[in-house]
Amino acid sequence: MSEILEHLKEGSISVTGRLVDASNATLFAQCDYNGKIVDVIYKPVAGERPLWDFPDGNLAQREFAAYLVSSFAKWNIVPPTVLRDGPFGLGMVQQWIDIDESVDLALFYRENNPDLRKMALFDAVINNTDRKIGHLLPSQEGVLHGCDHGVTFHEEFKLRTVLWQWAAEPLTEEELSQLRDLKSVLKEEEAQLAVLITSNEIHALHQRIETLLRDAVFPTPSDEWPAVPWPPF
Numbered sequence: 001m002s003e004i005l006e007h008l009k010e011g012s013i014s015v016t017g018r019l020v021d022a023s024n025a026t027l028f029a030q031c032d033y034n035g036k037i038v039d040v041i042y043k044p045v046a047g048e049r050p051l052w053d054f055p056d057g058n059l060a061q062r063e064f065a066a067y068l069v070s071s072f073a074k075w076n077i078v079p080p081t082v083l084r085d086g087p088f089g090l091g092m093v094q095q096w097i098d099i100d101e102s103v104d105l106a107l108f109y110r111e112n113n114p115d116l117r118k119m120a121l122f123d124a125v126i127n128n129t130d131r132k133i134g135h136l137l138p139s140q141e142g143v144l145h146g147c148d149h150g151v152t153f154h155e156e157f158k159l160r161t162v163l164w165q166w167a168a169e170p171l172t173e174e175e176l177s178q179l180r181d182l183k184s185v186l187k188e189e190e191a192q193l194a195v196l197i198t199s200n201e202i203h204a205l206h207q208r209i210e211t212l213l214r215d216a217v218f219p220t221p222s223d224e225w226p227a228v229p230w231p232p233f
Helices: 002-010 059-072 114-126 173-194 199-215
Strands: 012-018 027-033 036-044 081-086 089-095 136-138 144-146
Touching (some): 002 027, 002 036, 002 081, 002 089, 012 036, 036 059, 059 089, 059 114, 114 144, 114 173, 114 199, 173 199
Antiparallel strands (some): 012 027, 027 036, 036 089, 081 089, 136 144
16 A cells, blocks of 8 residues: 555646546546556646535545545545645545446345445444435445545434445444444554545544444434435446
8 A cells, every 4th residue: 555655645646637527626647657557537726616514725635635534444435645736736646446337236245244334324423414325436346445535524413425325224243343443543653644635534433433432323304404415426
């Protein structure tokens, strides 16, 4: 993992295309480091569209914060991600994942799949407001990744996801252990998050983990707003 992170941090980025269906500037690029090229996604802060409920120019930082939490918990859901300067300024750079085209995402997201369940717990922790079907990345190596974590970590409970199949189900002892370990690591690594999200959001992150540990169940949809992002794909 350290090798790919060094590659993403230090390599030269060349933009070769754009994902036109993305709401913010999402650029396909190649990262060249010592003659080795890795395909990446580059999301410059300058290309972010303002949102009424999130600070302007902060989505790339939240993407990186989501990567850190995924790594701290050893869930490794978010592909290797860095925050760095690029051709259009500061932005998030993330390793491109070649997905397994044989997987029908419209069916896959509904499954009682342990990797999806892990992602649902991750989303509950980071307060993901936009877990769509198209954000699921089953790789050709059989590993499930997730992308697009810019609208996360809000201090108010705003969980919106297509992964509700475990709502109100008890957390396993392994999941509770993972949350306890994450709680400890976050205390040690909080300074890394403090430059990415607000102190209130960090406090809310701790509170969400405490609630999950106390209640020992997956969260349930709120009746105050739509629980599934639109469009769901």
